[in-house]
Amino acid sequence: MKNGNYVDQEIIYLRGYYQEKMRSFDLLTDSVSVCGRNIRFAPYVLFDGNVCVWIPEDFIVMPEKVAKVRYITEYRPSVILTNEQYDENFCFHLLKEEEIQKPIVLDLLIQQMQNTILLHASETVIYEQGNILADKIDGKWFEYKGFTLDEETYNLYFLIYSVPYLLIGAFNCRMKFYDEWRNIVLNLIKYIEIRKQEDKE
DSSP, X not given: OOOSHHHHHXXXXXXXXXHHHHHTOOTTXXXXXXXXXXXXXXXXXXXXXXXXXEEETTOEEOOHHHHHHHSOSTTOOSEEEXXXXXXXXEEEEEEEHHHHOSOOOHHHHHHHHHHXXXXXXXXXXXXXXXXXXXXTOEEXXXXXXXXXXXXXXXEEEEEEEETTEEEEEEEEEEGGGHHHHHHHHHHHGGGOEEOOHHHHO
């Protein structure tokens, strides 16, 4: 993104345009035009049935050899779902309360995540953050622009807490497509379900 009032006004316009566009779609039943292609979304069950998310129906699990190159840290997400070009990704990791070993305070965790990102990549630009407003879940999100060797990337991280689980999730894509994906992802995460044992039974 460039600096300047014109660019800021363009961003505001685009956000309004795509927000209005999203109001006329039901993501669970309709196809949506994104990056020049029509996408339908489908439920995807993760972590032995404990989590259900909605993602594009043509996304696949990222091959291990690709994941090792794109996520070089050993702490890469447990599940990475991606498109054919591997440049649009949903990432998920599920923790139990006892693994965290301290009280789960989402505001604090979000701040720690942002601090860690800035510590390792000070050029990162953090944008907005907010709450996930949906039934039965407590969630927070934030977004930022990161940099690779050859281009900028858009990243949206989110945390969802439902006793006894904490779901850590992320979406990333090329920065030039962020305005098409942003509101879709913010809507999709409202439909995430974290299922307790009694729910699965």
